[in-house]
Amino acid sequence: GSKFIYGEGLSGSIKVDPDDESELIIDVDSESSKATCIEIKAVIKVDDETDAKKGDIVAKVKGESDVTPSTVVVGAYGDYAFDVTGDDPETVYAGQTEQAIADFTIEEQIKETFINNRTLTLTLPDWAVWGALPDEIKDSKVTLTLESFPGKDGHTAKYKVTAGTGSAAELEFEDMEVCLSPEAPEGDLVIELGGTCGIDEEITVAQVKKPFIMEVTQSPTIVIGRADQAIAEITLTEAEAGLFRELKGDETTGPVIIELPKDIEWEDFDVEVIEGDLEIGEVDAEDNYLV
Numbered sequence: 001g002s003k004f005i006y007g008e009g010l011s012g013s014i015k016v017d018p019d020d021e022s023e024l025i026i027d028v029d030s031e032s033s034k035a036t037c038i039e040i041k042a043v044i045k046v047d048d049e050t051d052a053k054k055g056d057i058v059a060k061v062k063g064e065s066d067v068t069p070s071t072v073v074v075g076a077y078g079d080y081a082f083d084v085t086g087d088d089p090e091t092v093y094a095g096q097t098e099q100a101i102a103d104f105t106i107e108e109q110i111k112e113t114f115i116n117n118r119t120l121t122l123t124l125p126d127w128a129v130w131g132a133l134p135d136e137i138k139d140s141k142v143t144l145t146l147e148s149f150p151g152k153d154g155h156t157a158k159y160k161v162t163a164g165t166g167s168a169a170e171l172e173f174e175d176m177e178v179c180l181s182p183e184a185p186e187g188d189l190v191i192e193l194g195g196t197c198g199i200d201e202e203i204t205v206a207q208v209k210k211p212f213i214m215e216v217t218q219s220p221t222i223v224i225g226r227a228d229q230a231i232a233e234i235t236l237t238e239a240e241a242g243l244f245r246e247l248k249g250d251e252t253t254g255p256v257i258i259e260l261p262k263d264i265e266w267e268d269f270d271v272e273v274i275e276g277d278l279e280i281g282e283v284d285a286e287d288n289y290l291v
Contacts, residue, residue, distance in 0.1 A: 014040065028065070044075070052077055054109055055168075076110045083107045084193060084201045092189060093211040093243060095182035098131050100175075101189065101205035108168040114142045116163040119195040121156055127184040129154035131177035142169035161197055176205075184208050211243040212236050228267055234258065235274075244278055260288040 011030045017023040024042060046052050057075040061067045086104035093099070108114060124130065130149065137144040137159070144159040163169075178189070189206035193199050216232040223229065236256065238244060244256070260266065266285035273280060284291050 026063075042074075046077060080113045080198065081109045082113065082193075082199045082201060083109060084199075084203050086203050086205060089189070089204050090206045092178065092180060092206040092208055093239065094180050094184035094186075094208060095211060096243070097179040098177050099180065099206070100177055103172065103174045103176075104191075104203050104205060105170060105172050106193070106199070107170045108142075111141075111168040112163065112165060114161050114163040114169055114197055116161060118161045118197040119147070120144055120159045120161060120193065120197050120199060121150070121195040122159075123156045123192040123194065124178060125184075125189070126153070126155060127181040128178050128189065130157050131179050133157055133176055134174065137171050137173060139169050139171055141166045142171060144171060158195065178206070180208065186210060209239055211239050213239065238276075241276070255291050258290040260290075262288060264288055266290050 012026060012028040014024065014026050017025050024040075026040075044057070054077055056073045057077055059072050059074045061070050061072065084104060084106055087102040090100055090102050092101065106120075122130075133146060135146045141164045143162040145162065147158050147160045150156050150158055186208050188204045189208050190202050190204050193201045193203065213236070215235045215237070219232040220230060222231070265287055266289075269283070269285065269290060271280060271283045
Protein backbone atom coordinates (compact mmCIF):
# COMPACT_ATOMS: atom_id res chain seq x y z
CA GLY A 1 0.00 0.00 0.00
CA SER A 2 0.96 3.67 -0.19
CA LYS A 3 -0.04 7.04 1.16
CA PHE A 4 0.80 10.68 0.52
CA ILE A 5 3.06 12.34 3.06
CA TYR A 6 2.81 15.71 1.33
CA GLY A 7 2.19 17.15 -2.16
CA GLU A 8 -0.68 17.52 -4.63
CA GLY A 9 -1.91 16.33 -7.99
CA LEU A 10 -0.18 12.96 -8.28
CA SER A 11 -2.37 9.93 -8.93
CA GLY A 12 -1.76 6.39 -10.07
CA SER A 13 -1.52 2.82 -8.88
CA ILE A 14 0.99 0.32 -7.48
CA LYS A 15 1.12 -3.34 -8.46
CA VAL A 16 3.48 -6.30 -8.60
CA ASP A 17 4.73 -7.09 -12.10
CA PRO A 18 2.94 -10.37 -13.03
CA ASP A 19 5.93 -11.42 -15.20
CA ASP A 20 8.58 -10.69 -12.55
CA GLU A 21 7.43 -10.73 -8.94
CA SER A 22 10.67 -9.09 -7.82
CA GLU A 23 9.51 -5.83 -9.45
CA LEU A 24 6.99 -3.34 -8.06
CA ILE A 25 5.43 -1.08 -10.71
CA ILE A 26 4.15 2.40 -9.91
CA ASP A 27 1.89 3.67 -12.71
CA VAL A 28 1.49 7.46 -12.75
CA ASP A 29 -1.84 8.66 -14.19
CA SER A 30 -1.33 12.36 -13.56
CA GLU A 31 1.73 14.42 -12.75
CA SER A 32 2.10 16.15 -9.42
CA SER A 33 1.60 19.89 -9.25
CA LYS A 34 3.82 20.32 -6.21
CA ALA A 35 6.81 18.50 -4.73
CA THR A 36 5.40 15.22 -3.48
CA CYS A 37 6.42 12.56 -1.01
CA ILE A 38 4.90 9.08 -1.05
CA GLU A 39 5.28 6.34 1.55
CA ILE A 40 5.22 2.81 0.14
CA LYS A 41 4.57 -0.17 2.43
CA ALA A 42 5.29 -3.65 1.11
CA VAL A 43 5.84 -7.20 2.33
CA ILE A 44 8.46 -9.40 0.69
CA LYS A 45 9.13 -13.14 0.87
CA VAL A 46 12.15 -15.32 0.15
CA ASP A 47 11.28 -17.91 -2.50
CA ASP A 48 14.56 -19.86 -2.47
CA GLU A 49 16.61 -19.84 0.73
CA THR A 50 19.39 -21.86 -0.95
CA ASP A 51 19.99 -19.13 -3.55
CA ALA A 52 19.24 -15.95 -1.60
CA LYS A 53 22.36 -14.09 -0.43
CA LYS A 54 22.43 -13.00 3.19
CA GLY A 55 22.89 -9.32 3.92
CA ASP A 56 21.22 -6.05 2.90
CA ILE A 57 18.21 -6.19 0.56
CA VAL A 58 18.80 -3.46 -2.02
CA ALA A 59 15.96 -2.16 -4.21
CA LYS A 60 16.84 -0.51 -7.55
CA VAL A 61 14.66 2.43 -8.61
CA LYS A 62 14.28 2.90 -12.36
CA GLY A 63 11.78 4.02 -14.99
CA GLU A 64 10.81 7.17 -16.87
CA SER A 65 10.87 9.38 -13.77
CA ASP A 66 14.17 10.68 -12.40
CA VAL A 67 14.60 9.46 -8.80
CA THR A 68 17.55 10.02 -6.50
CA PRO A 69 19.07 7.83 -5.10
CA SER A 70 18.73 5.05 -7.67
CA THR A 71 19.19 2.33 -5.02
CA VAL A 72 17.86 2.03 -1.48
CA VAL A 73 18.28 -0.57 1.29
CA VAL A 74 14.81 -1.83 2.19
CA GLY A 75 15.74 -4.60 4.64
CA ALA A 76 18.21 -7.34 5.52
CA TYR A 77 18.06 -11.07 4.94
CA GLY A 78 19.70 -13.62 7.21
CA ASP A 79 19.58 -15.22 10.62
CA TYR A 80 20.25 -13.54 13.92
CA ALA A 81 23.51 -15.45 14.07
CA PHE A 82 27.27 -14.98 13.89
CA ASP A 83 30.13 -16.02 11.65
CA VAL A 84 33.37 -16.90 13.47
CA THR A 85 36.61 -17.08 11.48
CA GLY A 86 40.23 -17.26 12.58
CA ASP A 87 43.83 -17.12 11.47
CA ASP A 88 45.91 -20.29 11.20
CA PRO A 89 46.31 -21.92 14.65
CA GLU A 90 49.46 -21.15 16.61
CA THR A 91 51.67 -23.82 18.22
CA VAL A 92 51.53 -23.95 22.03
CA TYR A 93 53.16 -26.31 24.53
CA ALA A 94 51.86 -28.22 27.53
CA GLY A 95 53.08 -26.79 30.84
CA GLN A 96 54.00 -23.39 29.38
CA THR A 97 52.54 -19.97 30.29
CA GLU A 98 51.99 -16.71 28.37
CA GLN A 99 51.48 -18.41 25.01
CA ALA A 100 49.93 -16.50 22.11
CA ILE A 101 46.96 -17.99 20.27
CA ALA A 102 45.57 -17.18 16.82
CA ASP A 103 43.51 -14.03 16.26
CA PHE A 104 39.84 -14.54 15.34
CA THR A 105 36.83 -12.49 14.26
CA ILE A 106 33.14 -12.53 15.16
CA GLU A 107 30.85 -11.01 12.54
CA GLU A 108 27.09 -10.50 12.70
CA GLN A 109 25.25 -12.15 9.80
CA ILE A 110 22.75 -9.30 9.93
CA LYS A 111 23.00 -6.02 11.78
CA GLU A 112 21.90 -5.59 15.40
CA THR A 113 22.27 -9.28 16.28
CA PHE A 114 24.28 -8.24 19.34
CA ILE A 115 21.82 -6.94 21.96
CA ASN A 116 22.74 -4.35 24.56
CA ASN A 117 23.71 -5.59 28.06
CA ARG A 118 23.94 -9.25 27.06
CA THR A 119 27.15 -11.27 27.49
CA LEU A 120 29.71 -13.18 25.45
CA THR A 121 31.75 -15.93 27.11
CA LEU A 122 35.00 -17.50 25.91
CA THR A 123 35.64 -20.90 27.51
CA LEU A 124 38.88 -22.91 27.33
CA PRO A 125 39.32 -26.65 28.06
CA ASP A 126 39.80 -27.58 31.73
CA TRP A 127 43.59 -27.93 31.20
CA ALA A 128 43.97 -24.31 30.07
CA VAL A 129 43.44 -20.90 31.70
CA TRP A 130 43.40 -17.40 30.29
CA GLY A 131 46.50 -15.23 30.37
CA ALA A 132 46.52 -11.81 28.67
CA LEU A 133 43.18 -10.64 27.27
CA PRO A 134 42.06 -7.32 25.75
CA ASP A 135 39.98 -5.24 28.17
CA GLU A 136 37.86 -3.95 25.30
CA ILE A 137 37.00 -5.16 21.79
CA LYS A 138 34.98 -2.87 19.55
CA ASP A 139 34.07 -1.60 16.13
CA SER A 140 31.99 1.47 15.28
CA LYS A 141 28.71 -0.11 16.46
CA VAL A 142 29.43 -2.71 19.18
CA THR A 143 31.77 -2.72 22.19
CA LEU A 144 32.65 -5.78 24.28
CA THR A 145 34.04 -5.00 27.74
CA LEU A 146 35.86 -7.63 29.80
CA GLU A 147 33.70 -8.01 32.90
CA SER A 148 34.83 -11.04 34.89
CA PHE A 149 36.13 -14.60 35.00
CA PRO A 150 33.15 -16.70 36.21
CA GLY A 151 34.05 -19.48 38.61
CA LYS A 152 37.44 -19.92 40.25
CA ASP A 153 39.34 -21.90 37.62
CA GLY A 154 40.14 -19.16 35.06
CA HIS A 155 38.82 -21.22 32.13
CA THR A 156 36.07 -18.74 31.17
CA ALA A 157 36.21 -15.01 30.38
CA LYS A 158 33.01 -12.96 30.19
CA TYR A 159 32.49 -9.81 28.11
CA LYS A 160 29.54 -7.41 28.40
CA VAL A 161 27.89 -6.17 25.19
CA THR A 162 27.25 -2.48 24.52
CA ALA A 163 25.39 -2.34 21.21
CA GLY A 164 24.37 0.53 18.98
CA THR A 165 22.60 0.66 15.63
CA GLY A 166 23.95 0.58 12.11
CA SER A 167 25.69 -1.91 9.85
CA ALA A 168 26.60 -5.47 10.88
CA ALA A 169 29.35 -5.53 13.53
CA GLU A 170 32.74 -7.13 12.94
CA LEU A 171 34.83 -7.65 16.08
CA GLU A 172 38.49 -8.70 16.00
CA PHE A 173 39.99 -10.62 18.93
CA GLU A 174 43.76 -10.04 19.00
CA ASP A 175 46.77 -10.36 21.32
CA MET A 176 45.32 -13.13 23.48
CA GLU A 177 47.38 -15.55 25.59
CA VAL A 178 46.77 -18.84 27.41
CA CYS A 179 48.56 -20.91 30.07
CA LEU A 180 48.51 -24.70 29.78
CA SER A 181 48.72 -27.48 32.36
CA PRO A 182 51.58 -29.98 31.98
CA GLU A 183 48.83 -32.59 31.48
CA ALA A 184 47.40 -30.79 28.43
CA PRO A 185 46.87 -33.40 25.66
CA GLU A 186 48.32 -32.98 22.21
CA GLY A 187 45.83 -31.77 19.60
CA ASP A 188 43.47 -28.85 19.01
CA LEU A 189 43.00 -26.02 21.50
CA VAL A 190 39.36 -25.02 20.98
CA ILE A 191 37.54 -22.00 22.43
CA GLU A 192 33.80 -22.38 23.04
CA LEU A 193 31.87 -19.14 22.43
CA GLY A 194 28.63 -18.73 24.35
CA GLY A 195 26.77 -16.40 26.71
CA THR A 196 23.41 -14.66 26.66
CA CYS A 197 24.11 -12.90 23.34
CA GLY A 198 22.94 -16.04 21.53
CA ILE A 199 26.21 -17.25 20.05
CA ASP A 200 27.02 -20.98 20.13
CA GLU A 201 30.22 -21.54 18.17
CA GLU A 202 33.71 -23.03 18.46
CA ILE A 203 37.05 -21.86 17.04
CA THR A 204 40.40 -23.68 16.95
CA VAL A 205 43.13 -21.21 17.93
CA ALA A 206 46.17 -23.41 18.56
CA GLN A 207 47.75 -26.83 18.26
CA VAL A 208 49.03 -28.27 21.55
CA LYS A 209 52.33 -30.15 21.53
CA LYS A 210 54.55 -31.65 24.20
CA PRO A 211 57.52 -29.37 24.95
CA PHE A 212 60.09 -32.19 25.24
CA ILE A 213 60.83 -35.53 23.65
CA MET A 214 62.17 -38.16 26.08
CA GLU A 215 64.26 -41.03 24.78
CA VAL A 216 66.11 -43.79 26.64
CA THR A 217 68.75 -46.30 25.66
CA GLN A 218 68.09 -50.00 26.14
CA SER A 219 67.07 -50.59 29.77
CA PRO A 220 69.30 -52.97 31.78
CA THR A 221 67.90 -55.45 34.28
CA ILE A 222 68.19 -54.38 37.93
CA VAL A 223 68.00 -56.59 40.99
CA ILE A 224 65.93 -56.00 44.11
CA GLY A 225 68.00 -55.13 47.19
CA ARG A 226 71.23 -54.23 45.39
CA ALA A 227 72.67 -50.67 45.46
CA ASP A 228 74.55 -48.66 42.81
CA GLN A 229 72.82 -50.24 39.81
CA ALA A 230 73.06 -48.50 36.44
CA ILE A 231 69.92 -47.56 34.54
CA ALA A 232 69.37 -46.54 30.92
CA GLU A 233 70.61 -43.16 29.68
CA ILE A 234 67.81 -40.58 29.42
CA THR A 235 67.81 -37.85 26.75
CA LEU A 236 65.46 -34.84 26.82
CA THR A 237 65.16 -32.81 23.60
CA GLU A 238 63.28 -29.50 23.32
CA ALA A 239 60.56 -29.29 20.67
CA GLU A 240 61.96 -25.83 19.92
CA ALA A 241 64.59 -23.54 21.43
CA GLY A 242 63.72 -21.74 24.67
CA LEU A 243 61.35 -24.27 26.24
CA PHE A 244 63.80 -25.02 29.06
CA ARG A 245 63.17 -21.93 31.20
CA GLU A 246 65.35 -20.36 33.86
CA LEU A 247 63.76 -20.25 37.30
CA LYS A 248 63.48 -16.62 38.43
CA GLY A 249 62.35 -14.86 41.60
CA ASP A 250 59.33 -16.48 43.21
CA GLU A 251 58.47 -18.71 40.25
CA THR A 252 57.41 -22.21 41.18
CA THR A 253 57.61 -23.63 37.65
CA GLY A 254 60.69 -24.12 35.58
CA PRO A 255 62.81 -26.98 36.96
CA VAL A 256 62.79 -30.35 35.20
CA ILE A 257 61.87 -33.22 37.54
CA ILE A 258 62.52 -36.87 36.76
CA GLU A 259 60.65 -39.20 39.09
CA LEU A 260 61.52 -42.86 39.75
CA PRO A 261 58.96 -45.38 41.04
CA LYS A 262 58.26 -45.47 44.76
CA ASP A 263 60.96 -47.18 46.88
CA ILE A 264 63.66 -46.59 44.24
CA GLU A 265 66.11 -43.75 44.98
CA TRP A 266 68.74 -41.87 43.00
CA GLU A 267 72.23 -42.96 44.03
CA ASP A 268 74.49 -41.26 41.50
CA PHE A 269 73.93 -39.26 38.33
CA ASP A 270 75.61 -37.12 35.69
CA VAL A 271 73.65 -34.46 33.78
CA GLU A 272 75.17 -32.67 30.80
CA VAL A 273 74.18 -30.68 27.71
CA ILE A 274 75.10 -32.60 24.56
CA GLU A 275 73.70 -30.08 22.04
CA GLY A 276 72.73 -26.38 22.24
CA ASP A 277 73.72 -23.52 24.54
CA LEU A 278 71.69 -24.38 27.67
CA GLU A 279 73.46 -23.82 30.99
CA ILE A 280 72.48 -26.17 33.81
CA GLY A 281 72.34 -24.98 37.42
CA GLU A 282 72.30 -27.18 40.49
CA VAL A 283 71.09 -30.78 40.13
CA ASP A 284 69.74 -32.29 43.35
CA ALA A 285 68.32 -35.68 44.23
CA GLU A 286 65.83 -36.30 47.01
CA ASP A 287 64.50 -39.83 47.43
CA ASN A 288 63.03 -40.81 44.04
CA TYR A 289 63.11 -37.27 42.58
CA LEU A 290 65.91 -35.79 40.46
CA VAL A 291 65.50 -31.97 40.15
